[in-house]
Amino acid sequence: MVMATAISGYTSNSASAKKCRKKKDLKVKAKNGLAALTPGFAGADIANVCNEAALIAARGDKTQVTMDHFEAAIDRIIGGLEKKNKVISKLERRTIAYHESGHAVAGWFLEHSEPLLKVTIVPRGTAALGFAQYVPSENLLMTKEQLFNMTCMTLVGRAAEQER
Template identity: 50%
Template structure:
């Protein structure tokens, strides 16, 4: 209308601000923009208190510890976690929700429901065990990887196995060394397959996608390549280069494009060779972890530490 003040407040929300029509954000339309990030540690603990206040909890339930084990979870994830834990406790005919119910619920939320009908051959199960053991062992040997909380070779969702790594605290900034360590850890599964079986399988597809994305961002967005230099080659529109998150600015030369590709390949190859070297130097530990996984299927972080102590695994003393 033509009234100066119609006493109407218009609110809008989106989780994809990058695709909004710029016309919507012009002055006089949506003037005030409020960013709501995922909750931090304290926020997650408070949200857990809200969703568990009407649920009977066992004395061993530690909401602060659960908050530490759920980095990146938003309110809906935490609500789902509490509901899943309650369902598991009810199915197990417990009078209260125990910490183990929450631990199992975290697995369900992160990795999906266990696929009991999915039959895996013994040969493939051995490969999966070595693959996951490779991830876990490399993560334990390098200095800046997140702690390993659990390893599993039980199929869940689309995954045949997984390694659950949880940071000690919420983190918002990452150094080049930390990203290189993350890449080395991601590539540890593929490296273990090649080392043990002298061939690779399609099981590392997701790992390669994740690793390539991290390496691309290091070169294109974070300025972490000495040859490319401290430059950001991404922008908000253009040809899709990193899926929905990053788009390559094609205003630069073909020579620069080739250099970017070379640097991404170099970073991935160096991290892959580093992972293989660490596994080769600690091959006894790799075998011991895989054998234990084949026996118990799920290996907790504490037990992993015990195994590494038994075989005398040697952590990397300096970044390669």
């Protein structure tokens, strides 16, 4: 919570928090951009994003926290640490790209699927070589059509790999 106070304009005793000051237009961008990038996040999750964004900016010796820092923080919280040392061949990257694009294309054409938010082929976490992120539904119950579309979107990633 100490880092979040640096972003909202208050001073803090933390050295890295002192390095990070907000941009004047960050509030406007935050209302539109961050809300769309963090669907379903609770207050603690958003505070975690703010702290992580401040840390990313401080690691880069930046004096301001930008939207790029917030986007990197959201990716890190949702997907895990980026595996920069993971060596992936060109063929594997291509296969991962087909797999993730299969999820995205299926989600686009299926009527009862959740809207796509982001697709990446950056390896993160222990097993994920990429992921497709969707805007979660507010509904607690799913219809038969929604369940069928979710199943199709899940399976079409592997099918896209086979069809390339």
